Amino acid sequence: MSADRLSNVSKEVKPESVLLHPLGTAAAPEQELLCIFGTGDLGRSLGQRLLQSGYRVVYGSRRPHSCGPLPQGAQATSHEAAAQSAGRVFICIHREHYDFLETLAPQLKGKVLVDVSNNLKKNLYPEANAEYLQRLIPGAHVVKAFNTLSAWSLQNGPSDANRQVYLCGNSAEGKLTVAEVATKLGFTALDKGSLSAARELEDFPLQLFPEWRLPLRVAFGLTALFFFYVLIRDVIYAYVVQGKDISFRIMVSLANKVFPIVSLIMLSLCYLPGVIAAFLQLYRGTKYRRFPDWLDRWMLCRKQLGLVALGFAFLHAIYTLVIPIRYYVRFRIAANTISQIRENKTSVFDTTSAWRGDSYYSMGILGFGLFLLLGITSLPSVSNALSWREFSFIQSKLGYLTVFFCTFHTYLYGWDRFLNPSSYKWYTPPAYFLSLVVPSLLIVLKLLLLLPCVDRCLSRIRQGWERNDPEDGSAKALLT
Secondary structure (H helix, E strand, O other): HHHHHHHHHHHHHHHHHHOOOOOOHHHOOOOEEEEOOOHHHHHHHHHHHHHHHHEEEEOOOOOOOOOOOOOOOOOEEHHHHHHOOOEEEEEEOOOHHHHHHHHHHHHHHOEEEOOOOOOOOOOOOOOOOOHHHHHHHOEEEEEEEEEOHHHHHHHHHEOOOOOOEEEEOOOHHHHHHHHHHHHHHHEEEEOOOOHHHHHHHHHHHOOOOOOHHHHHHHHHHHHHHHHHHHHHHHHHHHHHHHHOOHHHHHHHHHHHHHHHHHHHHHHHHHHHHHHHHHHHHHHHHOOOOOOOOOHHHHHHHHHHHHHHHHHHHHHHHHHHHHHHHHHHHHHHHHHHHHHHHHHOOOOOOOOHHHHHHHHHHHHHHHHHHHHHHHHHHHHHHOOOOOOOOHHHHHHHHHHHHHHHHHHHHHHHHHHHHHOOOHOOHHHHHOOHHHHHHHHHHHHHHHHOOOHHHHHHHHHHHOOOHHHHOOOHHHHHHHHO
């Protein structure tokens, strides 16, 4: 092949090879730059998460050369330079350090400011941080977001119990851009409305177990009530009437009486509002009217009531296992054995008592096992893997079965003691007798709802027969 021909071939091939070479670099989009004011734990964790999600991060600091360790890949510069370089700025500093932002109003005008702080000094600053920031820089679009997440959640990614990012703001476009960032970080954005909701969002992470307050109060009240009731009936009565000092039984015996009582009552309180709501719908003839506020609050805390009840049931199981190794029990067994040897007699085996004891323990074991199943399926990681029908079957059908087993367990414990006059010390009924009132009422009401006539009425309500209800014009619209 001649040199001229080789030269012509190379000229024809060369342009094609030049075009193919840079395709990889030309297709890669440029990473967006985000700005963070604040180099504390929250600011560093947020920056690290943004870098891992494909963003570029620049920190604005008063001392950019000595602001501490930053995530690898991030850069630090002055507040003014950082504000000019990015379109979205995350404010991760305390409220008392906001004043310098006013001098940056020209650089921040028209940009989205994401307020991540919480109002730790509500008495000193009654106005929400985000509202104050919006008033400080009126030309910016302030969005409240990410303040309900901890530094750990941001650094390690969303978990089953912490997926949502609440946000609010007056700019719909600004909220949309922040929601896009939250989605790219792996969270779910939930819009709470205008910036006036910022106070609610700032108070949310500062509240201590807000959803558990009512269940814990109920548990504390029932525990205190029944503890003093059992204390008076067992310990004080024995000391005053019989002259016996059995105060040592407070630590185990009395506790093991109070814990199952509180557990059974609180378990029944989980399902009682559903039955009340069903009868209320029957009375009204519609299911599209709001329940009373007290019933709404009651139904919203049923999960917490059940988990607290499970805790008391677990304590009852542990205390029951400890009872046989107690000194008092071992002493009584040894004394009874020695007494029978001295008298040369043997107790007759009672088949009825054996059946009663085995049935009592069997119902307790089955009830506790189902109780554990209810508690496990209430965990977000488990409930998210269940369909709605499966979750409803476990929490509803098996839930009522749990109530039945636990109630039957208590009835077997009492057996025929209620017929014995000595059980009514100072004319007061036994504590276990009082614990059966609420679950027995629940079971009776639930059985009434299962009657054919009542079930047909409920079916009519579910099928929308109340669409002609003059008191609820929205029923027909909802059904159609």
